[in-house]
Amino acid sequence: MSIKTTPNGYTLNTGGQRVVVDPVTRIEGHMRAEVNIDENNIITNAVSSGTIWRGLEVILKGRDPRDAWAFVQRICGVCTGTHALTSVRSVEDALGINIPENANSIRNIMQLSLQVHDHLVHFYHLHALDWVNPMNALKADPKATSELQQEVAPHHPKSSPGYFRDVQNRLKRFVESGQLGPFKNGYWTNPAYLLPPEADLMAVTHYLEALDFQKEIMKTRTIFGGKDTHPNWTVGGVPCPINMDGVGGVGALNMVNLNQVHQILKDTKTFVDDVYLPDILAIGKFYKGWMYGGGLSSQNILAYGDIPDKANDYSLENLMMPRGAIINGNLNEIHEVDLRDPEQIQEFVPHSWYKYPDGVKGLHPWDGVTDPNFDVSSAKGSKHHIEELDENASYSWIKAPRWRGHAMEVGPLARYVIGYAQGHEYWSDQINRFLKDLDVPVDALFSTLGRTATRALEAQWAADQQLYFFDKLMTNIKNGDSSTHGGELWDPEEWPSEAKGVGFSEAPRGALGHWIRIKDKKIENYQCVVPTTWNGSPRDEAGNIGAFEASLMNTKVERPEEPVEILRTLHSFDPCLACSTH
């Protein structure tokens, strides 16, 4: 047993019972969590480990930079596209390539549709079962559910008692079959579930509705990018040409498929407004007493910014999602973030399964090194059967990125807090309304619930901005510009012999950066620092714990053998492990 205090202010006590959750489910990829709990079932030490690694950074070496987007897009199929976007931006940055205005609008619509989709699917299909008990829904009175539905979302057409009875019957048949499928072995008798049966039935119904609807959201990307998941992108613009009124227009973006895009965008907004947001409020009401999980969110948060209004301008003023860093909870000072500054962003590996040629020093991603070195010799168990990780040694495939030495939280909550502090009008209105509706103070944001709520608010904002960019696209075409690809510097023969660049975006889970070095037309080095790399980071050289670990601290776990609270808080980050280690 040991007690020590980390530089970022957490007292870690390794006494008491060690609880292991492996696999952590309902996330993308593979992850393990270990915590120590004291005699009151309070978490006193938290260890999170990324348990998958594929080596994309190694694989990218020597490839054509114009192809990189396709490789890095396969870092993740859940936040599909955001890596591709970040990649083409990094190459454009390195070579100084400008993209046409229409390409910017189309890229933004694609990126925003990912925000909506990913957030929606995360809430209903990955996160909801931490709050919603489908078994309890069987006890609901469909009529009461119908009333609840009409109260929380009067516009939503699917609200009749008969509708809910049908869903309930289907659920009943499913449960009675004895084959519970994905609901098997859930913690359904755990007192941590607080919803009344009506709310449970409503939420389960929307679980199914959202599952049907999500596939519609991504259809815009199929029109612009040819498929989803993993649509197509290109350095220098977008691949889809526009031909509104000429020979062969039927094979390009034309009135028919743009009408279709428009309809999808409108339906998306309706679904978010009438289902997602109301559900967050309805469920939130019952859990607003559960204020755990704030972690680093009230201390150190980071965002790079995204959604350039005009093409090719990545300055603060032009970005519709904010950039900045907040340190030690001082909301009055927003630090400028420079992705090129070698002193700002660095990655450390002393607690990760990698090695650096010269030891423990942090490396800026342009000089980053990815060299695997799996080692669990000091863990409990054996190499191929880990019983307990040793957090004093290497214990994760995730590197530890730091901003000026600080562990940071990224994601919707970080973005919203920074935006709020900067006076982002739309976001501040949303937050104020939300706090008022739920009747909680602003501090309540710094919690598991706050993370889940801001994600929903962001989906709503994104659904709106999609329509803004759709209008922008149409206006621009109307004004006679139908260019979607500049063609500039497409030929590698025109490139300088050496170049370096950085691309960034705000992925659904947070700040994403790709750093590229090009030499003799080939990728010399490619490094990704991904949202879940930040949030899921292990300890660094100084001993700072990462965002996941910090958020678990001091949480009460009702039943250690059914640690739904751990899942709840981890899920509120929407961890993506394939992303985190890549």
Add this chain to the structure above:
Amino acid sequence: MTTKPVVAHSEAAVYVYEAPLRLWHWINALSITLLAITGWFIASPLPSVSGEAIDNYVMGYMRFVHFAAAYIFAVGFLFRIYWAFAGNHHARQIFLPAIFDKDWWGGVWHELKWYAFLVKEPRKYIGHNPMATLFMHLMLVWGSVFLIITGFALYGEGTGMDSWQYALFSSWVIPLFGQSQDVHTWHHLGMWYIVIFVIIHVYVAIREDIMSRQSMISTMVSGWRMFKDARDVEDKP
């Protein structure tokens, strides 16, 4: 230099290449030429034509000529194999180099030295000299086999999984090379292999015609081998 003067002298001509073989030779040469030209443009098409798709068939014709020539080439090759059995002694040569015969290798070595200007005189042959035989065997015979197999494997992809071309070729060739794209690459490299053969072959044919002790080009036209001196030949049948 103390070379003995070459005595200009003629010996009775020998009928070496029978008509079917000569016909095959020239048809084969023509089909390979067409295959290489069309193959090149299949891989790197001409600049786009404008107008309606239905009024143009540039790529279609390119591929049609390729496939038509391919059939002629392949059928010709089958015929040539048949002729190796049916024809005279010389018809077998390029298929069966005497690789187990030490003297034959001596002939290859001598011919090599002749080309490296290390001996002052080539040997005299009625049929192909050993080096020519070896060269034709390795480059033309196996090159043709390779192009036909990979070519039909590609062709079978178009005729479909239920076609004989697919069953006979594509079904095993594609997995053997990895995937379809790899078969294209190898087929394409095969073209260069044959092109190299043709360049050297034509050069040597002309050179030998001038510098060796027997006739060449006219032989492939008329079938008759003429000799420039009266000494013994190496390959007495």
Add this chain to the structure above:
Amino acid sequence: MIETFYDVMRRQGITRRSFLKYCSLTAAAMGLGPAFAPKIAHAMETKPRIPVLWLHGLECTCCSESFIRSAHPLAKDVILSMISLDYDTLIMAAAGHQAESIIDEIIEKYKGNYILACEGNPGLDEGKTGGMSCIVGGKPYTEQLRRVAKDAKAIISWGSCASWGCVQAARPNPTGATPIHKVPDIGDAPIIKVPGCPPIAEVMTGVVTYMLTFDRLPSLDRQGRPLMFYSQRIHDKCYRRSHFDAGQFVEKFDDEGARKGYCLYKMGCKGPTTYNACSTIRWNGGLSFPIQAGHPCIGCSEDGFWDKGGFYDRLTSIDQFGIESNADDVGLAAVAAVGVGVAAHAAASAVKRAQQKGDQE
């Protein structure tokens, strides 16, 4: 009560009459006499949903994402009424040992009667990654995979990861990522490959529903892909094919040809070498596919498509001959060398001949 296959069919509007007819057809198709039809009907009316254990290895989860985009049938209906998705770490409620114990239970209860659905693949490298590039429950994923594969009725290899190796197996394959059928000791359950990065949603659910409806595996080609979806190339059914035949090509993005929908061959389109259903079934409910949106096919359902040179080059690059070479570079270089050789030799020969002539005189 268990919702059986019959229930599912009834709910989807199939009458009892046509259900029975379907059973006798099935009996006939299986080479059984008409007497077996009632037995099949009985089995269908009482049979529980088939358990599916969906394992995740080294992957990007895009295959799952694609799966839930299915419109016909809806992913919801597959999960609720057709199969019993008892293990899938992506969506299952249980976690940790409660999740892992499901695997033991299903293997024991349904030995030989469950389906293993593989997304991703195992990393077999025992060097720097120690065989632990993918860990589940503290153990290598490879162990879990082998255990579940051993007693499976059939294995579905989802996507290019499970089928071929995909991006993590691209050179230099740092984790030793290995497609399912090449994993040593994987057992001998039949493997159905459904390649694509990811595969088309409706193709995924199509394969599953085919297996449930006909109670047999789909016909496979030599490489294990269902013939019904993978027996033709994108190019064979591409709607831009008339432009290919005409010789009308896009020369660069957003040019005149691109706006008219010309063929993308010169942009590196791999449609001519790619077996997949994109140009017919298309994506996301038949809406579009890469070529329709103006981008060349990158061949994402083909073995090793990552290592065939640039996506925008028609010709594969051949790394063995140094950087930036393709078949033409290699061929032209060789021809040039031979040409120079021939010319030099011809010159030398001419000189020699002149000398000899001189000697003779």
